[in-house]
Amino acid sequence: xxxxxxxxxxxxxxxxxxxxxxxxxxxxRLDLTVAKGTFSNDMYATSxxxxxxxxxxxxxxxxxxxxxxxxYTCILVGGPVWSGxxxxxxxxxxxxxxxxxxTVAPFYTSAGTPxxxxxxxxxxxxxxxxxxxxxxxxxxxxxxxxxxMAWWEKMAH
Numbered sequence: 001x002x003x004x005x006x007x008x009x010x011x012x013x014x015x016x017x018x019x020x021x022x023x024x025x026x027x028x029r030l031d032l033t034v035a036k037g038t039f040s041n042d043m044y045a046t047s048x049x050x051x052x053x054x055x056x057x058x059x060x061x062x063x064x065x066x067x068x069x070x071x072y073t074c075i076l077v078g079g080p081v082w083s084g085x086x087x088x089x090x091x092x093x094x095x096x097x098x099x100x101x102x103t104v105a106p107f108y109t110s111a112g113t114p115x116x117x118x119x120x121x122x123x124x125x126x127x128x129x130x131x132x133x134x135x136x137x138x139x140x141x142x143x144x145x146x147x148x149m150a151w152w153e154k155m156a157h
């Protein structure tokens with residue numbers, strides 16, 4: 001199974017989880033980036049910008065060049081939970097998967113309130129096979145490896 005791990009991390013928490021996911025899965029990794037200045041270093045200001053982006057549908061442009069995604073049988077997509085939803089840079093990436101034929105699986109980090117993250121994620125790609133995700137908080141990260149291994153084992157079978 002050729003696997004790509006794609007992640008966006010605003011505060012580095014998701015990036016830490018992505019490192020564990022990559023170690024467990026051996027997936028190729030691609031970090032999503034947006035133009036500098038798109039988001040503030042302030043969590044509340046970033047939330048306001050994201051809410052405006054969601055309301056307008058004007059999602060941030062990704063500055064990361066994307067490979068041919070159809071060469072992968074599985075794409076693991078990591079991102080932070082923003083107000084119970086998929087972060088806007090991740091939403092922008094998911095737009096690139098509209099014709100993808102493999103399996104997509106979300107992993108995500110939250111402050112403890114993931115809301116309906118997985119339902120929101122799946123609703124963005126109704127024609128794509130979306131596997132059960134893995135959601136952790138920053139306090140879960142020191143023990144993340146066993147949880148990631150159990151999640152990956154379920155997906156690989």
